[in-house]
Amino acid sequence: xxxxxxxxxxxxxxxxxxxxxxxxxxxxxxxxxxxxxxxxxxxxxxxxxxxxxxxxxxxxxxxxxxxxxxxxxxxxxxxxxxxxxxxxxxxxxxxxxxxxxxxxxxxxxxxxxxxxxxxxxxxxxxxxxxxxxxxxxxxxxxxxxxxxxxxxxxxxxxxxxxxxxxxxxxxxxxxxxxxxxxxxxxxxxxxxxxxxxxxxxxxxxxxxxxxxxxxxxxxxxxxxxxxxxxxxxxxxxxxxxxxxxxxxxxxxxxxxxxxxxxxxxxxxxxxxxxxxxxxxxxxxxxxxxxxxxxxxxxxxxxxxxxxxxxxxxxxxxxxxxxxxxxxxxxxxxxxxxxxxxxxxxxxxxxxxxxxxxxxxxxxxxxxxxxxxxxxxxxxxxxxxxxxxxxxxxxxxxxxxxxxxxxxxxxxxxxxxxxxxxxxxxxxxxxxxxxxxxxxxxxxxxxxxxxxxxxxxxxxxxxxxxxxxxxxxxxxxxxxxxxxxxxxxxxxxxxxxxxxxxxxxxxxxxxxxxxxxxxxxxxxxxxxxxxxxxx
Numbered sequence: 420x421x422x423x424x425x426x427x428x429x430x431x432x433x434x435x436x437x438x439x440x441x442x443x444x445x446x447x448x449x450x451x452x453x454x455x456x457x458x459x460x461x462x463x464x465x466x467x468x469x470x471x472x473x474x475x476x477x478x479x480x481x482x483x484x485x486x487x488x489x490x491x492x493x494x495x496x497x498x499x500x501x502x503x504x505x506x507x508x509x510x511x512x513x514x515x516x517x518x519x520x521x522x523x524x525x526x527x528x529x530x531x532x533x534x535x536x537x538x539x540x541x542x543x544x545x546x547x548x549x550x551x552x553x554x555x556x557x558x559x560x561x562x563x564x565x566x567x568x569x570x571x572x573x574x575x576x577x578x579x580x581x582x583x584x585x586x587x588x589x590x591x592x593x594x595x596x597x598x599x600x601x602x603x604x605x606x607x608x609x610x611x612x613x614x615x616x617x618x619x620x621x622x623x624x625x626x627x628x629x630x631x632x633x634x635x636x637x638x639x640x641x642x643x644x645x646x647x648x649x650x651x652x653x654x655x656x657x658x659x660x661x662x663x664x665x666x667x668x669x670x671x672x673x674x675x676x677x678x679x680x681x682x683x684x685x686x687x688x689x690x691x692x693x694x695x696x697x698x699x700x701x702x703x704x705x706x707x708x709x710x711x712x713x714x715x716x717x718x719x720x721x722x723x724x725x726x727x728x729x730x731x732x733x734x735x736x737x738x739x740x741x742x743x744x745x746x747x748x749x750x751x752x753x754x755x756x757x758x759x760x761x762x763x764x765x766x767x768x769x770x771x772x773x774x775x776x777x778x779x780x781x782x783x784x785x786x787x788x789x790x791x792x793x794x795x796x797x798x799x800x801x802x803x804x805x806x807x808x809x810x811x812x813x814x815x816x817x818x819x820x821x822x823x824x825x826x827x828x829x830x831x832x833x834x835x836x837x838x839x840x841x842x843x844x845x846x847x848x849x850x851x852x853x854x855x856x857x858x859x860x861x862x863x864x865x866x867x868x869x870x871x872x873x874x875x876x877x878x879x880x881x882x883x884x885x886x887x888x889x890x891x892x893x894x895x896x897x898x899x900x901x902x903x904x905x906x907x908x909x910x911x912x913x914x915x916x917x918x919x920x921x922x923x924x925x926x927x928x929x930x931x932x933x934x935x936x937x938x939x940x941x942x943x944x945x946x947x948x949x950x951x952x953x
Contacts, residue, residue, distance in 0.1 A: 435704040435814055438807045439469045439711055446799040447711070450792040451718050454725040455785070459776050460717060460768065461594055462538035468595060469707060471535040472516075473699040474564045476592050478621075479602030480614055481570025484633045488602065488671045489514060489565050492696075493826045498522050498553040510549045511588070512567040517554025525550030535595060542591075545582030558825025562700045566592055571614045585613070586620040593624045597699045597706050601628065605635045605646050610653050618657045623713075625658065627706075629665050629695065636670035636677050636685065643668070643681065667692040673827075697822040704811045712804060715796055720766050722793060723756045724773070729785035742782050746774050843929025844921070848938050855913075855920040855939065862916040875909035881918065888922045894931070898922060901935045904944045913941035 432438030443464055450456070457463050477485040486500055497514050499522050513528070513536070523531075525547035529540040539550065549569070568589065569581075593599055599621060610618075621628065632650060635643055647668065654664055669685040669692075670676055676685070699706075728745050732738060745752070753767050847854025869880045878899070885895050902910060902918035910918060917939060925931055937945075 432807065432810060435708070435807060435810050436469050438803075438810060439707055440466055442799050442803050442807070443469075443711065446795040446803070447715050447718060450722055450796050453786050453789060453792055454718075454722045455780070456718050456721050458780070459721060459773070461591070461714070462541060464714075465532070465535070465537055467533060467535040467537070472562065472564050473597040473703045473706070474566055474592075474595065475598045475600060475696065475699070476566045476568070476589075476596040477600050477602060478568050478589065478617060479571065480604070480607065480611060483570070483602040483604040483607070484671060485570070485602050486567055488600075488631070488633070489567055491672045491827055492565070493557050493559045494673070495555070495557055495826070497555055497557075499551060500553070509569050510551055511546075511569065511592075513550075513552045514560065514565040514567060515552055515554055516557065516560035516564070518556055520555045521553075523552040523554065528552050539588070539591065542583050542588055546588060549581075549583075559823060559828065561825070562823040563597075563696070566596065571611060571617060586616050589617055590620045593621050593627070594710065597627065597703060598696065599624060599628045601630045603630065603632050603650060605632055605638050605643065608646060608649055608653065610657065615657055618654075622658065625662070625664070626709075629667065629692070630654065631671065631692070632666055632668045633671055635668045635681070636679070639678055640680050693828055697824075697828060700822060701815060704814060708804065708807055708811060712800065715800055716766050717768065719793065719796055720756070720762060721768065722788075723760060723762075724752065724768075725785045726788040727752055727756060728777075728782055729787050732782050732785075738783060742777075745782070746777050749774055749777070843924050843927065844932045844936060844939065846924075848936070850938070853938075853942050855916050855941070858920065858923075859912075859916045862919045863912055865919075866912050866915045871912075875907075875911050876915060877909060881910050881915065885918065885922065888926060890922065890925060894925060895922075897931055898925070901931065904935065904941060911943075913943060917941060 432441065448463060451463065477488060479485050490496060490500065493514075497512075498520055499510075499512055513534075515534075525539075526544075528534055528536050528550065529547065530537070534552070536550075536552075539546065569585075571585075601618070630650075632647065635646075638646065647666070650666065651663065658664060667688045668681075669688045671689070676682060731741065731745055733741055750770055753764075753770065756762060757764060757767070865884060866876065869876045869884060881899070882895075885898070888895070890898075898918055898921045901921060902914050904914055904917070920939070921931060932939075
């Protein structure tokens with residue numbers, strides 16, 4: 420099955436998706452199948468898992484604005500949508516693109532080979548009755564799919580009444596989605612037991628996780644600071660990682676802000692979040708590649724664990740007692756494998772969960788070590804993944820403009836309501852008069868103290884004045900390049916005023932443009948055929 424000549428002359432992949440499918444089927448799946456990986460960790464992957472559009476999973480307690488957030492992104496109601504202060508969404512709803520609006524029930528959804536949900540069948544009817552797909556024609560959904568989830572409740576009673584393992588379903592989705600958005604309400608920061616359990620279930624996917632502090636317009640600035648601090652403290656206790664989770668603060672719906680004090684902050688945060696979501700289609704291939712690598716590493720460790728347990732089992736008598744002993748001492752087995760194969764402790768499955776799962780299996784049916792299967796996965800990680808990585812970069816370069824469009828994403832793209840429009844270097848973009856001219860008289864006073872010769876000051880003279888801003892030389896160097904419009908190594912009065920204007924822009928916290936915008940070009944230089952910056 421794995422011949423040496425195959426390794427010497429690897430078959431080229433047509434595209435990333437096809438390459439991932441082939442690697443999984445020929446190299447990783449045989450290892451998973453042999454060591455019952457699918458019973459312990461995750462169902463087998465199907466072609467739809469590699470072909471589907473990027474998915475965004477929304478998770479949060481009830482009434483944090485999950486469904487409203489989806490409606491805000493798409494600017495359109497979706498089939499089956501219900502919004503209210505009480506727990507309204509009691510189902511998992513996959514909002515996907517379709518030519519006709521409509522609903523597909525869970526049982527029909529899990530038999531559709533074109534949808535990536537077939538393996539959800541394992542969670543049974545209690546879940547499938549609470550799982551639907553809302554199909555609709557919307558430009559946002561042409562690039563991504565969105566998964567709305569039931570509002571997480573507090574208390575033991577609600578958790579039991581679901582009838583299915585809610586955390587396990589979310590973990591299944593987390594493995595396959597490109598982005599997980601945890602929503603919090605600025606008024607309700609208490610993290611319930613079930614929500615805490617859910618966040619712990621998503622622990623291996625912190626790289627996909629983003630946090631949204633929603634409804635932040637309903638509290639004033641001082642309260643918002645306290646709420647933000649409390650949220651970070653709560654998340655730090657649960658997620659338990661040294662890295663700080665990215666939190667986006669705002670009011671994610673199309674209604675007027677109740678307290679508009681932090682409008683600029685909310686706009687900047689929304690823009691950052693939108694850019695993060697818009698980049699998902701472009702990064703989808705690398706995400707799938709990354710997830711396959713994570714899966715392969717876990718499958719390798721799992722194979723070592725299972726074969727090690729099989730090796731320790733007696734051939735005839737005392738099997739049950741030996742099984743109990745091996746489960747109890749599983750931590751020692753982990754350490755032994757870690758030392759023998761130089762495997763990082765972070766690659767091992769959770770000890771307690773693995774012990775629980777092992778209790779229901781017959782160890783005598785486990786497979787012994789099969790070096791060829793492990794070699795195939797090692798070869799995949801060492802060689803094939805590198806080839807695919809090159810292909811990923813080629814595909815990205817061929818499709819640089821692959822972003823989410825439509826819905827709320829269009830509202831901030833351009834025009835006067837685009838993010839940062841008319842601010843910083845963009846100030847005066849719509850004005851007939853040169854915006855620098857407003858402050859030019861005060862800049863002229865400084866200019867003439869520098870003893871200009873033939874109406875111009877030298878670089879050395881300009882530098883003495885510019886360094887008073889205390890900006891670093893790298894920034895002042897860029898300002899000089901932008902302000903010296905005619906590239907003669909001197910600044911006239913207009914160019915000097917422009918340099919001071921750009922210093923003001925930077926000191927006010929805005930970014931400098933890469934190229935001088937047309938509205939900032941000094942009036943006397945506008946008709947010259949020149950290169951206006953780099």
